[in-house]
Amino acid sequence: MDLTILYRGPLASCDYDCPYCPFAKRRDSREQLSADRAALERFTAWVAGRTGDRLSVLFTPWGEGLVRSWYRRALVELSHLPQVARVAIQTNLSGRTGWLSAADPERVALWCTYHPGQTPYDRFLGKCRELTSAGVRYSVGVVGFEEHLPEARRLRADLPEQVYLWVNAAEGRTYTDAEAERWTALDPLFPYSRHPHRSAGLPCRTGESVISVDGDGTVRRCHFVKEELGSLYDGSYRRALGPRACPLAVCDCHIGYVHLESLPLYDVFAGGVLERIPAAPAGPAAAGPSRLRLPLV
Numbered sequence: 001m002d003l004t005i006l007y008r009g010p011l012a013s014c015d016y017d018c019p020y021c022p023f024a025k026r027r028d029s030r031e032q033l034s035a036d037r038a039a040l041e042r043f044t045a046w047v048a049g050r051t052g053d054r055l056s057v058l059f060t061p062w063g064e065g066l067v068r069s070w071y072r073r074a075l076v077e078l079s080h081l082p083q084v085a086r087v088a089i090q091t092n093l094s095g096r097t098g099w100l101s102a103a104d105p106e107r108v109a110l111w112c113t114y115h116p117g118q119t120p121y122d123r124f125l126g127k128c129r130e131l132t133s134a135g136v137r138y139s140v141g142v143v144g145f146e147e148h149l150p151e152a153r154r155l156r157a158d159l160p161e162q163v164y165l166w167v168n169a170a171e172g173r174t175y176t177d178a179e180a181e182r183w184t185a186l187d188p189l190f191p192y193s194r195h196p197h198r199s200a201g202l203p204c205r206t207g208e209s210v211i212s213v214d215g216d217g218t219v220r221r222c223h224f225v226k227e228e229l230g231s232l233y234d235g236s237y238r239r240a241l242g243p244r245a246c247p248l249a250v251c252d253c254h255i256g257y258v259h260l261e262s263l264p265l266y267d268v269f270a271g272g273v274l275e276r277i278p279a280a281p282a283g284p285a286a287a288g289p290s291r292l293r294l295p296l297v
């Protein structure tokens with residue numbers, strides 16, 4: 001079995017408090033943190049036991065995982081398993097990076113988000129430079145608020161050319177063509193994020209080669225469809241895997257629409273779907289149809 005797993009345990013605590021974040025934040029109690037650690041260790045043990053499969057894992061925590069030792073340990077351990085093609089995590093990059101020296105740099109990757117106002121710019125850029133020096137695969141992104149544009153431009157100028165800077169459309173935000181053009185100058189793939197994608201009835205890889213798993217081991221096709229497919233730990237989910245159309249009207253989150261078969265994003269991000277790294281350069285110099293396949297919107 002060749003399977004991509006989006007894992008999201010009960011962790012919800014974060015060291016940032018972004019006012020635009022769609023995730024509900026809370027301060028996890030010691031008991032909640034212990035439960036999250038136990039759930040993650042159970043999942044990691046399951047992956048370690050799947051020696052006959054080929055797995056890719058993306059951790060998508062509600063909160064910040066890398067400030068917790070068990071997430072750092074999980075990425076290191078999974079990166080060394082022969083059945084794991086890639087292990088990645090979404091992170092605000094607030095924690096230390098030295099632990100990555102123990103991971104396999106060919107398999108571990110980070111999906112990093114810069115949040116202006118939550119961390120000093122130089123501190124965040126310094127973390128990025130540490131990743132570059134360590135040879136770790138990573139992408140960096142921002143949310144497309146107009147007030148973030150100067151910092152995003154500064155970040156694009158300071159990051160190595162080969163590091164992809166992505167821009168997420170702000171939730172509920174409508175962009176004029178002029179506004180969208182400014183963001184597309186930084187991220188040639190921003191047009192994919194600008195508008196929600198019509199998905200009802202369209203084929204999607206989720207539920208077939210991509211699944212979502214929560215801390216209890218409940219399997220769903222993705223984070224956005226509540227229908228349960230079974231349990232990871234008793235194997236009941238396997239019988240439910242198969243081609244299926246999306247039941248939702250639209251899909252507006254990258255970790256969802258990247259798997260739509262109606263979009264060319266598996267080609268655009270070939271080899272870097274989990275960590276959001278395009279196969280071709282995606283810097284300002286690459287912003288043309290000859291280099292990247294942009295949506296017809």
